[in-house]
Amino acid sequence: MDAILLQTLNGLDKGSAYALIALGLTLIFGTLGVVNFAHGAVFMIGAFCAVSMNRLLHLSYMTVDPTKKDFLGNPMKIQTPYIEAWFGHDTGAALLNWSVPLALLLALPVMIVVGVVMERGLIKHFYKRPHADQILVTFGLAIVLQEIVKQIFGANPIPTPAPHALAGALDLGAMIGLKAGAVVYPTWRMIYFLFSLIVIGGVFSFLQFTTFGMVVRAGMADRETVGLLGINIDKRFSIMFGLAAAVAGLAGVMYTPINAPNYHMGMDFLVLSFVVVVVGGMGSLPGAVAAGFLLGILESYGSMNAVKSLLPGIDQIIIYVIAIVVLLTRPRGLMGRKGVMED
Amino acid sequence: MLGLSKKDLMFLMIVTALTLAAPILLNPFPESSALAQFNAGYPDLMQRIAIFAIFAVGFNILFGLTGYLSFGHAAFVGVGSYATIWMFKLLSMNILPGILLSVTLGGIFAYLIGFVSLRRSGIYFSILTLAFAQMCFNLAYSVLTPLTNGESGLQPELSDPRILDAARAGGTVATPNLFGLGMNATWKVEALGRVFQFNAGYYVCGVISVLMFYLALRIFRSPFGMMLRAIKSNQHRLNYTGLNSRPYMLTAFVISGMYAGLAGGLLAAMDPLAGPDRMQWTASGEVVLMTILGGTGTLLGPVLGAGFIKYFENIFSKINDTVLHSWFSFLPKWLEDICVAIIHPFVGQGWNLTLGVLFMGVVIFLPGGLIEGGQRIGRLWRRKPGGNGAPSAKNAAAE
Numbered sequence: 001m002d003a004i005l006l007q008t009l010n011g012l013d014k015g016s017a018y019a020l021i022a023l024g025l026t027l028i029f030g031t032l033g034v035v036n037f038a039h040g041a042v043f044m045i046g047a048f049c050a051v052s053m054n055r056l057l058h059l060s061y062m063t064v065d066p067t068k069k070d071f072l073g074n075p076m077k078i079q080t081p082y083i084e085a086w087f088g089h090d091t092g093a094a095l096l097n098w099s100v101p102l103a104l105l106l107a108l109p110v111m112i113v114v115g116v117v118m119e120r121g122l123i124k125h126f127y128k129r130p131h132a133d134q135i136l137v138t139f140g141l142a143i144v145l146q147e148i149v150k151q152i153f154g155a156n157p158i159p160t161p162a163p164h165a166l167a168g169a170l171d172l173g174a175m176i177g178l179k180a181g182a183v184v185y186p187t188w189r190m191i192y193f194l195f196s197l198i199v200i201g202g203v204f205s206f207l208q209f210t211t212f213g214m215v216v217r218a219g220m221a222d223r224e225t226v227g228l229l230g231i232n233i234d235k236r237f238s239i240m241f242g243l244a245a246a247v248a249g250l251a252g253v254m255y256t257p258i259n260a261p262n263y264h265m266g267m268d269f270l271v272l273s274f275v276v277v278v279v280g281g282m283g284s285l286p287g288a289v290a291a292g293f294l295l296g297i298l299e300s301y302g303s304m305n306a307v308k309s310l311l312p313g314i315d316q317i318i319i320y321v322i323a324i325v326v327l328l329t330r331p332r333g334l335m336g337r338k339g340v341m342e343d
Numbered sequence: 344m345l346g347l348s349k350k351d352l353m354f355l356m357i358v359t360a361l362t363l364a365a366p367i368l369l370n371p372f373p374e375s376s377a378l379a380q381f382n383a384g385y386p387d388l389m390q391r392i393a394i395f396a397i398f399a400v401g402f403n404i405l406f407g408l409t410g411y412l413s414f415g416h417a418a419f420v421g422v423g424s425y426a427t428i429w430m431f432k433l434l435s436m437n438i439l440p441g442i443l444l445s446v447t448l449g450g451i452f453a454y455l456i457g458f459v460s461l462r463r464s465g466i467y468f469s470i471l472t473l474a475f476a477q478m479c480f481n482l483a484y485s486v487l488t489p490l491t492n493g494e495s496g497l498q499p500e501l502s503d504p505r506i507l508d509a510a511r512a513g514g515t516v517a518t519p520n521l522f523g524l525g526m527n528a529t530w531k532v533e534a535l536g537r538v539f540q541f542n543a544g545y546y547v548c549g550v551i552s553v554l555m556f557y558l559a560l561r562i563f564r565s566p567f568g569m570m571l572r573a574i575k576s577n578q579h580r581l582n583y584t585g586l587n588s589r590p591y592m593l594t595a596f597v598i599s600g601m602y603a604g605l606a607g608g609l610l611a612a613m614d615p616l617a618g619p620d621r622m623q624w625t626a627s628g629e630v631v632l633m634t635i636l637g638g639t640g641t642l643l644g645p646v647l648g649a650g651f652i653k654y655f656e657n658i659f660s661k662i663n664d665t666v667l668h669s670w671f672s673f674l675p676k677w678l679e680d681i682c683v684a685i686i687h688p689f690v691g692q693g694w695n696l697t698l699g700v701l702f703m704g705v706v707i708f709l710p711g712g713l714i715e716g717g718q719r720i721g722r723l724w725r726r727k728p729g730g731n732g733a734p735s736a737k738n739a740a741a742e
Binding site: 324 | 412701
């Protein structure tokens with residue numbers, strides 16, 4: 001029972017990353033009809049926004065303190081981050097400590113710009129070309145982005161810690177009345193899950209309750225008619241592309257304390273996110289979110305020892321097996337609209 | 344002759360001649376000159392070019408003729424490699440049983456995966472094949488470790504049973520051979536200041552690739568090839584005429600899977616080590632790139648693409664900052680540094696970046712690949728008043 005609860009939490013946590021990336025992919029597919037293989041790279045760029053923020057805050061100058069000696073007997077050199085010099089020691093240290101959440105502020109504008117530039121600069125020219133060409137050009141773009149990040153930050157994973165206050169673990173078992181210590185879960189992972197719920201809620205309410213969102217939904221349903229009504233739907237769609245990039249980027253920022261980011265993390269997530277989109281239904285936003293959490297949880301269950309001893313290796317392939325079954329029995333996906341991309 | 348028209352026969356003869364003479368043709372620069380590093384005439388590189396040409400030609404039968412973009416063909420290469428190594432371990436170091444098994448297994452896997460994947464088309468097909476390939480990759484990494492030796496890769500060892508030629512085993516593992524002819528046997532001929540290396544392994548790969556090229560040529564010109572082209576241009580209409588196109592698709596998929604299995608088998612035969620990274624989806628991406636870089640749907644395109652990519656991969660990873668500085672040394676110092684700084688990310692370790700840029704460039708500007716580029720240049724020639732009008736024989740036959 002405890003194990004199942006723990007794995008459910010694990011699954012929700014994995015599922016949040018899948019759901020956020022798949023949400024962006026679906027937004028892009030639903031609005032622009034483009035299959036974006038570079039979306040994983042966007043997630044990765046978000047994660048490296050957190051790394052850059054961390055490095056920016058740690059920029060420091062050096063002073064020599066003649067009263068102290070280091071172990072070689074030379075005068076001690078002391079690194080002081082500018083931020084501590086400007087804001088005082090305590091505030092500065094707190095800012096450094098909270099660098100990952102602060103990186104959200106950096107990532108939001110950066111990712112929107114990345115998304116809009118990508119759409120206006122490259123993908124715009126591929127609307128009329130076949131899907132195969134879109135896949136190929138975004139695949140190329142993903143390689144390029146990935147290699148550029150590798151050139152700048154190196155090939156090794158870069159650990160980026162969460163704030164100290166959130167770095168520990170929560171004893172969830174005690175909270176819900178089980179015995180203490182039965183279900184202990186890292187705090188940051190819980191925060192990641194809550195964060196993803198907030199972002200998903202934000203995107204849905206933006207689409208549902210604002211005029212802009214209404215126009216975008218109308219455009220998804222019938223692009224031509226909206227255009228005929230005198231609305232510049234292309235402009236709105238490219239803003240949606242920026243929004244989708246921002247969602248993936250923020251997911252990447254918040255993911256850094258869970259796994260140290262490296263340059264190919266995006267590719268690893270991308271394949272799975274595609275599978276999630278297909279299972280949820282191409283173009284269906286609730287489908288992408290639901291399938292993300294569902295597959296995350298199933299993958300976690302698959303990695304339980306009891307299940308693994310019954311079906312060895314199931315944890316590695318369960319997502320693909322489900323995708324294959326869904327595609328063959330219900331090609332439009334769990335929540336896909338009838339007639340959308342069914343062949 | 345050989346069931347080919349006169350033009351195709353000529354074309355095949357040229358390809359055969361080029362393949363056989365490759366060790367000479369790819370060695371244009373004398374050993375002592377500074378340009379010697381651009382020579383490609385050594386066995387390892389030529390083998391890889393020939394093998395990847397087989398892979399790309401096979402992939403083109405599926406992608407070029409039917410338009411179905413598979414992102415999972417690397418799985419068949421991996422299966423072929425493992426099959427060959429297992430034959431080395433169990434039967435003998437003769438490459439023949441290994442290669443036969445790799446082709447067979449490639450075909451069987453392609454049949455199974457194709458049977459399921461071909462129920463869908465378009466992006467669904469791409470994602471399904473991708474999912475299957477990732478599944479194979481994950482399995483090879485984890486559960487199937489007894490069969491694949493996981494991350495460290497599978498290779499023949501001294502303790503293997505090797506039923507057929509165990510008696511010949513000395514103190515070391517024998518090299519892969521074809522009835523005693525070692526794959527690493529090389530005859531070096533020094534002439535004209537150049538060292539020409541005639542390698543047995545290359546000629547095995549080369550002869551097989553010419554045979555495979557001939558097979559592809561026959562498929563392209565056959566009614567079956569015509570049917571595949573019809574699927575590409577309009578599958579719906581084909582279905583409305585009452586024709587079931589799926590068996591044709593499945594056959595094409597299995598054929599291309601067998602080509603991929605053969606390529607995997609040859610890779611393992613030339614260098615007996617098979618790792619799971621051969622099955623990763625970036626490897627599938629590479630063969631897609633070769634095909635579109637050369638020219639999708641043309642006969643010669645994939646061969647050109649494979650040669651181009653493998654050659655430049657090899658050259659680019661050899662160039663380092665010292666070489667760059669020596670190239671630009673004629674410029675003023677500050678300009679030299681700028682040039683080196685610009686080119687630096689693309690060479691040495693940065694080959695993948697070049698590959699990505701090339702990929703995007705080809706898809707954006709030259710969707711028909713090198714062949715189309717050649718034709719465009721040919722057309723420019725023809726338009727010139729008084730210019731020699733005939734397009735080169737190669738292009739015409741490749742169409």
